[in-house]
Amino acid sequence: MKIIISNTEFGYDLGCKLLKAKYTECPEWFNQPEIWDDIVPITFKEIASEISNIEQRRIAIGCLGLENLVKEIKPKMIGSETLKKKTTFVKPDGELETIKFEDTYKLYEVSGKSLGLTDRGDRNFHYVKCKDTSTDREYLIWVDAPSVYRANNPNSWTNSGEDYGKKITPIQAIAWTIQTNVDVDNIEKLIRQGDCVLIKIKQSSKFKGDTYGKFIDVPRHLTEQEYRKLLVLES
Amino acid sequence: MQTNETIKLWKELNIVRCEMEFSCGGDSMNDTEYTLYDKEDNEVESEELTDYFDNEVYKNVEFYEVSDGHYMGEYGKVEITLEEDDVDDAVFVYNKLATAEWEETSGGTMYVELSDKESDVLKKVSNINGGVWSNQPNVNYRDDCVITDEEDEILDELIERIENLSNEFEIEGRGEEAEESRSFESDIELEEGKLLVQVNARFYYTEECND
Numbered sequence: 330m331k332i333i334i335s336n337t338e339f340g341y342d343l344g345c346k347l348l349k350a351k352y353t354e355c356p357e358w359f360n361q362p363e364i365w366d367d368i369v370p371i372t373f374k375e376i377a378s379e380i381s382n383i384e385q386r387r388i389a390i391g392c393l394g395l396e397n398l399v400k401e402i403k404p405k406m407i408g409s410e411t412l413k414k415k416t417t418f419v420k421p422d423g424e425l426e427t428i429k430f431e432d433t434y435k436l437y438e439v440s441g442k443s444l445g446l447t448d449r450g451d452r453n454f455h456y457v458k459c460k461d462t463s464t465d466r467e468y469l470i471w472v473d474a475p476s477v478y479r480a481n482n483p484n485s486w487t488n489s490g491e492d493y494g495k496k497i498t499p500i501q502a503i504a505w506t507i508q509t510n511v512d513v514d515n516i517e518k519l520i521r522q523g524d525c526v527l528i529k530i531k532q533s534s535k536f537k538g539d540t541y542g543k544f545i546d547v548p549r550h551l552t553e554q555e556y557r558k559l560l561v562l563e564s
Numbered sequence: 565m566q567t568n569e570t571i572k573l574w575k576e577l578n579i580v581r582c583e584m585e586f587s588c589g590g591d592s593m594n595d596t597e598y599t600l601y602d603k604e605d606n607e608v609e610s611e612e613l614t615d616y617f618d619n620e621v622y623k624n625v626e627f628y629e630v631s632d633g634h635y636m637g638e639y640g641k642v643e644i645t646l647e648e649d650d651v652d653d654a655v656f657v658y659n660k661l662a663t664a665e666w667e668e669t670s671g672g673t674m675y676v677e678l679s680d681k682e683s684d685v686l687k688k689v690s691n692i693n694g695g696v697w698s699n700q701p702n703v704n705y706r707d708d709c710v711i712t713d714e715e716d717e718i719l720d721e722l723i724e725r726i727e728n729l730s731n732e733f734e735i736e737g738r739g740e741e742a743e744e745s746r747s748f749e750s751d752i753e754l755e756e757g758k759l760l761v762q763v764n765a766r767f768y769y770t771e772e773c774n775d
Contacts, residue, residue, distance in 0.1 A: 330710065330716075348708070358710065
């Protein structure tokens with residue numbers, strides 16, 4: 330017997346735990362309503378340790394919900410910064426509207442133990458919390474703190490024993506989530522529509538369209554400075 | 565090398581034609597081979613001439629190398645000859661003799677009888693599809709549900725039967741049916757109690773393409 334959730338197959342026992350997390354009441358079609366009250370909803374630790382298939386894991390986290398996930402992993406906020414921004418929308422009548430808004434980015438740390446990582450229980454992991462500009466939907470994006478640090482301190486080394494969460498800022502973390510193969514100092518501006526980021530390359534002083542020397546082979550993460558100065562439009 | 569120098573060398577070597585063999589498709593030109601012939605049909609070597617034609621042929625002949633899922637490409641040869649009305653008015657003439665390759669999908673609707681149990685299980689399903697190219701058939705479900713072992717078995721057997729029937733299903737198409745190109749798909753629509761299944765196959769054909 331198996332359970333289908335969001336068109337993805339799960340074994341019956343695991344499926345029951347996911348259903349209990351997803352539905353507040355026993356669904357009519359569930360074949361054993363008498364056991365519903367006894368089913369224990371899935372936890373984030375179980376998802377992390379028992380589900381290796383990425384598609385199943387994505388569905389499972391959706392069943393658990395962001396609120397339950399955050400409750401379980403007990404994150405600690407270690408930084409918060411609000412940027413004052415200005416962007417332009419096209420209204421339904423075609424008119425342009427420029428609005429000013431505040432965008433808050435929060436950096437959190439979570440212990441490896443809370444995530445159920447027995448081999449890395451003593452390490453801290455980090456995510457940045459941000460809002461979608463147009464829908465106010467919240468997102469948690471995991472970041473690799475040592476890599477965030479290196480992106481903003483190119484001449485520094487990192488060592489595995491240090492907690493770089495203490496050395497990075499929420500803006501460095503959100504900037505790090507964008508990667509590009511355009512070299513440093515060659516971006517004129519950035520435009521963001523959700524996950525889609527457009528980069529305008531600086532024009533060559535010699536002739537239009539020349540991009541020689543502006544690209545790098547290995548993509549790099551954006552820096553805090555680039556995110557603050559070059560992001561001109563977002564929705 | 566200038567054209568007049570090429571014409572001079574061509575004449576000195578007593579060449580009467582050059583053949584360029586080619587094949588292209590999938591957005592690129594594959595390897596090409598140039599062969600020069602004299603009056604007795606003997607092969608003549610001249611790197612200078614083949615280098616010249618390897619550049620000039622693309623200015624004089626159009627090759628269709630962009631395949632689009634229907635048009636696959638072309639192969640053949642370009643015959644290059646020297647035509648001269650008088651001594652001062654000699655030109656190389658490029659004549660393409662090629663075969664274009666095409667692939668197209670043809671298909672038809674197959675009607676599959678269902679048992680009552682099969683009809684019941686399919687109420688939970690929104691689409692089934694598969695083909696030799698996919699590792700295993702796909703079942704898409706309408707909504708969250710429980711699938712019992714018996715229902716699972718019924719679905720597996722039904723899909724296997726549909727696969728077998730789709731392989732026997734007659735499809736008319738232009739040219740030859742490409743190997744392992746059969747596929748089936750059903751959005752679980754019924755007509756007089758029978759399941760409608762779309763069966764497709766890819767067909768390959770060629771035609772002359774000398775322009």
